[in-house]
Amino acid sequence: MNGLKLPAMAAALLVLALTTRWAVSAEPEKPADYQWNLPKGFPRPYVPADNPMSAAKVELGRYLFYDSRMSVNGKQSCANCHKQDLAFTDGRAVGVGATGELHSRSAMSLVNVAYSAALTWSNPEMKSLEKQALVPMFGDHPVELGLREGDAFLPLLRSDSRYAALFARAFPADTDRFTMANVTKAIASFERSIISARSPYDRYHYDREDDAVSESAKRGEILFFSQHISCFRCHSGFNFSDATASERNADREIEFHNTGLYNLSGGLSYPSPNVGIYEFTHAPADVGKFKAPTLRNIALTAPYMHDGSIQTLEGVLDHYAAGGRRIASGPMAGNGHDNPNKDHLIGGFPLSAQDRADLIDFLKCLTDDEVIRDPRFANPWL
Ligand code: HEC
Ligand code: HEC
Known part of the structure; x- marks a missing residue:
């Protein structure tokens, strides 16, 4: 009897162990799993339904935000104009893009940008961080990062072993993970995570x-x-x-x-x-x-x-x-x-x-x- 029971229990444990492992590595983190740790007096930020927060997306977004390969000259990333030590601004009167072109406006702080009801200095229609991220990447009025549709950027992400792991954790359910939509979702999640009030x-x-x-x-x-x-x-x-x-x-x-x-x-x-x-x-x-x-x-x-x-x-x-x-x-x-x-x-x-x-x-x-x-x-x- 015991001889039969033990292997059955062991098998059950093994199944349990396997499914738990599988859950950890392949199931998207549930939005409830994300810890905001909001400061006193801060409400929960708005998060679009199709891009729930997860620690894995925030981490992927951080790598992308700081990846200088995300530009026409391979030298500039979001972080060139949004520097952490300057509360994510750049210390300049106006931004300077990857081709040297001057922006007409000054780079804005990204601390607590999750709470911004309209993004940039004066665009009442720009309400989504996911959409906004495309402007510096692909915009040519002015050129900021200077990427072009069909560039080598997505293939580059696909061929990078670090990104293979980061994208798999952030977007486990997707058959094609390496999409611009996922890139902007991750960057937006990272931006939303920059919440602070410890002054x-x-x-x-x-x-x-x-x-x-x-x-x-x-x-x-x-x-x-x-x-x-x-x-x-x-x-x-x-x-x-x-x-x-x-x-x-x-x-x-x-x-x-x-x-x-x-x-x-x-x-x-x-x-x-x-x-x-x-x-x-x-x-x-x-x-x-x-x-x-x-x-x-x-x-x-x-x-x-x-x-x-x-x-x-x-x-x-x-x-x-x-x-x-x-x-x-x-x-x-x-x-x-x-x-x-x-x-x-x-x-x-x-x-x-x-x-x-x-x-x-x-x-x-x-x-x-x-x-x-x-x-x-x-x-x-x-
Ligand atoms: C009528 C609304 C209004 C009032 C009142 C107001 N501000 Fe402003 N503030 C703005 C707007 C709008 C801007 C951006 C203006 C622009 O760039 O053209 C701004 C910009 C600023 C900036 C620059 C922010 C940056 O990131 O560059 C500072 C600093 C500032 N205000 C401080 C103050 C202080 C201090 C007072 C009180 C003496 C004040 N503001 C009163 C609306 C206001
Ligand atoms: C060349 C410098 C430059 C680069 C590179 C750049 N930005 Fe900006 N950023 C700016 C400027 C300038 C503004 C103000 C734009 C405006 O008002 O039209 C801005 C505004 C923003 C805002 C609006 C903030 C607010 O409070 O409304 C967000 C969000 C943002 N940038 C995110 C990003 C992200 C994400 C990237 C990388 C994909 C990036 N930026 C790359 C210069 C830059």
Whole structure:
């Protein structure tokens, strides 16, 4: 009897072991398996139904994000313009593509981009990280990475043994895994994973650590949230941007704002091609309207504004205090204060030297020193 039972049990155990192994290596991770570990006060981000989060996709996306073979010259990747130590910006006024072509706009931070209700500086229609990733890869207005449809890029991924394993884990159910759709799904998953709020301000505000920020930063916080200075009206909520959405309100419409940076005479009041959402709506009232970006890590992401045309945070405060930027001479001459589309909240305000220093200290305490060193977001090829 025992002689019969034992092998049966052993066989059952073997089957169990085999199926468990099979489940680990070939079954897609269930979305519920992904650990967000969200900071206090952060809702769950919106994730499209056809691209549930998984640790395997995030890992594959990280390799792709940092893979310099993803460009026409084999030297540039997403990370050239989105550098971790600069909160995923590039320190330049405008991006420089693989062919040397200049972008008309400044590279944007990707920290907490999972919460962005509309992507890029001024495109109300760009709502998907999966779709957005195709723009730097294949776009030629301007050339960023300069890939061409039918390039050697997918075959290259297919022939790389490391990618064979990464794609198999990320997309186990697919017969052809090496597709552009899967590449963008993985990159988007990696981008969504870059969530962070470990700044001194978060420790002060959410964790009630009273000494996490200076007295000056506390005064700056009051100014930031005051009615007469009103920064918080556009840079609002947990991500300091009114262009924020989450799982609960993924479809919300957001507002774009003209902050009075320019007021060119004749034609359009903002220099082409950076005319704001007018580019899409062609409504004259939309010239110069841009997204209010997050102010998290803002001390790391100079120069500022959609075209990198303000060098410092002091310069940004001057612009707001004046209620618009005055450019005295040259092709951009004009007083942004008088731009007909300027948001009514940009009225200008008196700013003492003390107020200025306090506001800057407040903005600086939005820097999260951990996200820029977190190994989960770093270059995996090194
Ligand atoms: C040549 C520099 C450059 C490269 C390379 C580049 N980007 Fe960007 N990125 C930019 C610029 C400039 C913007 C702003 C674009 C605009 O407003 O039109 C931007 C914006 C973005 C945004 C929008 C962020 C937000 O807050 O709305 C995302 C997401 C993004 N890039 C992801 C990527 C990914 C993924 C890659 C690689 C596939 C990549 N980028 C490669 C320069 C670059
Ligand atoms: C009416 C809405 C609005 C108000 C009020 C406002 N901002 Fe902005 N902010 C924006 C928009 C829109 C942009 C992008 C404008 C552009 O690039 O043309 C921006 C850009 C910025 C930037 C540059 C961000 C980057 O990534 O380059 C900083 C810094 C900033 N704002 C700080 C502030 C501060 C500080 C205040 C209060 C003194 C303030 N803002 C008030 C809408 C607003």
